[in-house]
Amino acid sequence: MSDLLQIGSPNERPMPPRAEDLELQFSEQAIAELDALKTHYPNWKACILPGLWIAQREYGGMLTDAAIAEVAYRLKRSAAEVQGVATFYSMYNTQHHPGRHKIEVCTCLSCHFNGAFRVRDYVSKKLGIGNKETTPDGMFMLEEVECLNACDRAPVVQVGDNYHGPVDEKYIDDLLEKLRNSEENTVIKMADQIVQVQLMETERKGTLA
Numbered sequence: 364m365s366d367l368l369q370i371g372s373p374n375e376r377p378m379p380p381r382a383e384d385l386e387l388q389f390s391e392q393a394i395a396e397l398d399a400l401k402t403h404y405p406n407w408k409a410c411i412l413p414g415l416w417i418a419q420r421e422y423g424g425m426l427t428d429a430a431i432a433e434v435a436y437r438l439k440r441s442a443a444e445v446q447g448v449a450t451f452y453s454m455y456n457t458q459h460h461p462g463r464h465k466i467e468v469c470t471c472l473s474c475h476f477n478g479a480f481r482v483r484d485y486v487s488k489k490l491g492i493g494n495k496e497t498t499p500d501g502m503f504m505l506e507e508v509e510c511l512n513a514c515d516r517a518p519v520v521q522v523g524d525n526y527h528g529p530v531d532e533k534y535i536d537d538l539l540e541k542l543r544n545s546e547e548n549t550v551i552k553m554a555d556q557i558v559q560v561q562l563m564e565t566e567r568k569g570t571l572a
């Protein structure tokens with residue numbers, strides 16, 4: 364990332380990355396989506412969050428330095444600024460590759476009282492990975508998360524945009540088996556769903572304007 368920071372003199376704002384320094388990967392569809400979203404925000408800075416969701420989908424589920432730099436380039440922000448936003452929110456995958464399915468285990472209070480750590484340990488043992496680790500085959504990542512706002516279903520696990528709960532060992536067995544046999548990539552699917560919802564909202568606002 365350091366070569367993309369582009370910090371100028373003390374009196375200059377950091378500059379966006381230049382296209383010639385990047386290997387741009389956004390598809391034509393992604394560029395069109397970003398262009399549509401840009402028209403409905405007061406400035407392009409406000410479009411960083413949706414831009415990152417598009418990038419997370421386009422880059423296979425992870426916001427690499429290259430993905431962050433591409434968002435910065437397309438929104439004319441510095442890479443450091445976009446990186447600051449991306450690393451602030453845990454739903455953006457900046458540190459660890461999420462694999463095809465990110466198994467998010469809530470370990471907050473209600474889930475804790477209802478066996479969340481037993482669930483976490485079971486998933487961990489079954490997959491042979493610890494918190495924020497990905498299985499060698501790239502299939503699963505395990506992550507402990509804060510309250511998912513579904514405390515009435517504790518203990519709760521989130522995969523993609525689906526909540527599962529209350530879960531026990533048998534439920535986890537079935538869930539992992541189903542995911543393993545599915546063609547779906549729930550990480551990319553969720554990123555795309557969020558982009559599509561934002562586009563629909565953009566259209567709706569356009570209609571109301």
Ligand code: FES
Nearest residue numbers: 469471474511513
């Ligand atoms: S404590 Fe787990 S969903 Fe709220």
